[in-house]
Amino acid sequence: MLKPFLILQIRPEDGPADSEFEAILRHGGLASAEVERVRLILQPFPEVDLDRYSGIIVGGSPYEVSTPEEEKRRPQRAMEAGFRELLERVVARDFPFLGCCSGCGLLGSFTGAPVTRRYPEPVGGATVRLTEAGRQDALLAGFPDEFRVLVGHKEACEAAPPGAVLLVSGEACPVQMFRVGENVYATQFHPEGDPEGFALRIRVYRDHGYFPPERADELLAAVLDERTPVPQELLARFVARYRTEAPV
Numbered sequence: 424m425l426k427p428f429l430i431l432q433i434r435p436e437d438g439p440a441d442s443e444f445e446a447i448l449r450h451g452g453l454a455s456a457e458v459e460r461v462r463l464i465l466q467p468f469p470e471v472d473l474d475r476y477s478g479i480i481v482g483g484s485p486y487e488v489s490t491p492e493e494e495k496r497r498p499q500r501a502m503e504a505g506f507r508e509l510l511e512r513v514v515a516r517d518f519p520f521l522g523c524c525s526g527c528g529l530l531g532s533f534t535g536a537p538v539t540r541r542y543p544e545p546v547g548g549a550t551v552r553l554t555e556a557g558r559q560d561a562l563l564a565g566f567p568d569e570f571r572v573l574v575g576h577k578e579a580c581e582a583a584p585p586g587a588v589l590l591v592s593g594e595a596c597p598v599q600m601f602r603v604g605e606n607v608y609a610t611q612f613h614p615e616g617d618p619e620g621f622a623l624r625i626r627v628y629r630d631h632g633y634f635p636p637e638r639a640d641e642l643l644a645a646v647l648d649e650r651t652p653v654p655q656e657l658l659a660r661f662v663a664r665y666r667t668e669a670p671v
Contacts, residue, residue, distance in 0.1 A: 432463065444482075477667040517604035552593070599611045618649055622643055
């Protein structure tokens with residue numbers, strides 16, 4: 424019997440959350456029986472026993488850790504407090520973790536990276552490139568030096584956290600992926616992203632400040648032409664590498 428992966432989702436909207444979850448399963452090569460899904464904004468942050476899981480995958484959200492504390496609503500403050508406690512244990516143990524987009528901001532902020540609104544990217548495709556360290560990383564070895572990803576964020580890490588390893592960079596946003604220790608990863612891009620899921624996000628989040636609303640049709644047409652097999656393979660590699668048998 425396999426230990427499940429814990430999927431922590433922060434999106435309050437049902438449509439984007441369900442689409443993201445299904446994409447994680449599809450592109451990660453995961454069966455529904457191999458995961459536990461928790462939607463954090465809709466319930467209290469759970470007590471997480473790391474010994475029960477193969478790894479943790481965190482999705483995106485419309486929340487930003489860079490929002491001034493006095494402007495954050497109670498659900499966001501509770502979610503961030505839960506992550507601080509969880510990440511303290513994850514980082515200390517070097518437990519398999521993949522934070523995607525918002526998960527990148529949460530891990531970056533926890534480990535000391537400046538998370539600001541200096542490097543936003545509109546919803547859509549972007550070209551990123553491996554660093555020399557990225558070429559040597561177990562999850563990225565053999566990937567092309569440059570590849571397309573799907574992005575969409577208002578905040579990002581200005582630099583990799585102290586002591587972390589920068590693995591992937593980009594022109595518009597310099598920190599696209601980093602690693603803390605050997606097993607704790609974060610991506611600013613969405614490894615689960617695909618055109619169908621991003622088309623839904625464009626429709627749902629058109630008035631959330633990710634892009635001018637009048638550009639929605641233009642962005643929708645562009646994203647439907649995107650193909651991002653490399654980041655999807657990254658997600659599959661993460662799952663394959665850390666899938667663990669439960670003790671009998």
